[in-house]
Every structure is written in structure tokens, then in C-alpha cells.
Amino acid sequence: MVSERKCCICRIISGDANRYLAGTIASDDTYTPARPGHPPRLIARGAKSLLTGQIGSAAAGRLATQNGNNYVKAHRSWLSSLIDNGVNFKNFACDPTKLDNVRTLPDLVTAVGGTNPTF
């Protein structure tokens, strides 16, 4: 069973990763336009849903408020700080002194040709 709250790594390596790298995650969920026999259907989760799914609606709301009521900015900054602070490759190195400091997630996004939206 896939739980509603999944680790951020799972999210990163999932299909949302492409939209994250491209900087195209919208604030709200995206639905297909309605047409006869085809009611609207969810086709992409937005930053608000993604962030709420990870940390709950109250915490997501607080983060959005701290980021000027911008869920896209809140989601990106939350994910960046979580990865940057939570994933430290030096912890897994035999000799951490021989490893360069790992670049931050926004820098990595730029390095692989992605887009970091400006807010």
C-alpha cells in the first residue's frame, strides 16, 4: 500500500520529479477540461497538495504564509531544505574529508538543466 504521506525521496524520484526539475509545478491541482462523457479528472497534483500530503495542512499553511502565501515557493523551499539538511553523502563516505561539499538542491537543478522559478 502506498501511503498518502511518503518520504520526500520517493516523491523526488517519482513522476513529479520532471515537473519539479522543469519548475512547472502549479500551486493548485490541474484537471482535464470537462467534455461530454468525460468529466474533469485530476492529471497533476499541485504544490499545495504535494506539501499538504507531506507535512499536513496546518504546517503547509504556515509554510505558505511564511512564503508570502505562495505554495509553490513554500513547497520548493521545504523540499530543498529537507534534502539539503537531511541527505548528507559525507555520512556514508569512508573518508568524508575527501568529498567535496554536496551542492544544494537548487544548484543541482541548475546543473542538470532544470529551472528554478524566481519568486
Place this chain on the structure above:
Amino acid sequence: MFKLSLVTVLLAVYCAGTYAQTSGGDHNTIQTVAGTLSVSKVQRVQKDGITFNASLNGTNFDQLYGSHYTYYTDADRTNKPAARIVLEDFIGGFSDLPSVMLYDFRKIPPVALPISDKLDIDDIRWTDSSVLLSADGNWYSFSGNRLSRVKAPEKAGQ
């Protein structure tokens, strides 16, 4: 011999109404009561995000947006064409809950109805008027465009 017969009968009872999930490939063809449904991966994903095109008898029917999809038909284990298909479109990738929809080919014209984007389906049963979906140990009924929680169906006669 009696044991073998008993096992056979038990298997028949417990397997009744169980429908296998099929993973969609780059190109799938499914025979339905309304004609041939073809689901084909797009060569290159455009800005609209469409990853698969579904056509019915060569005419555009629906689009998928996920990296992959799986489906259940109500014609499993028979050679009959499918009248209904439940399709899971994994819009968030492998680790996220899919967007689940019902293709009902009994309607004229056939329809694609959204069921839920919060269910990770692990089993399905069909009745004439509804489809029963199992997810996370609970059962749901989708009927008349509405999803509601129901009791688990009994194993026999499903």
C-alpha cells in the same frame, strides 16, 4: 481423487470474481463491446503533459498523463470483449497514488468517468450496476458517478 476435486472446487469458488491487474505497455489493444481500444505512448511528451493517447476504433477517446498505467477489465478469463475497464493513471509516478477512472463502453457513446485520486487499488469486483474496489483493506462501490464505502463482498458469487 476426492481431495483433488475438493481443491478444484475451492479454487473455483475463491477465484470467482477475482480480476487480474494488467500493466499497460507502450502500445496496448483491448477489445471492447464498443470496438477496439488502443492505448499508445506518445513519442515525445509535449507541454500538455499527455503521455498516452487512447483511441476507440481509431478515434480519439481519452488521454493519460502518468508515467505508466495499469488496468482491470470485466472480461478477464473470458474471450468476451470488455464492457468496462478500470484504469489507473499514475500521474505522480511510481510512488504516488494514481488517478483512477472507469471506461464504460456500454454507454453510447462510451464514457470515461473519474473514480478517485486517493485510492491504491488492490482488487476489483464487478456487478452489473457498479464496480467494487478494494484499497487499503477497505471496499468502495462506484456507481452512478458516486464512490461510497461498502462492506467487503462475500467471496463466493462475486
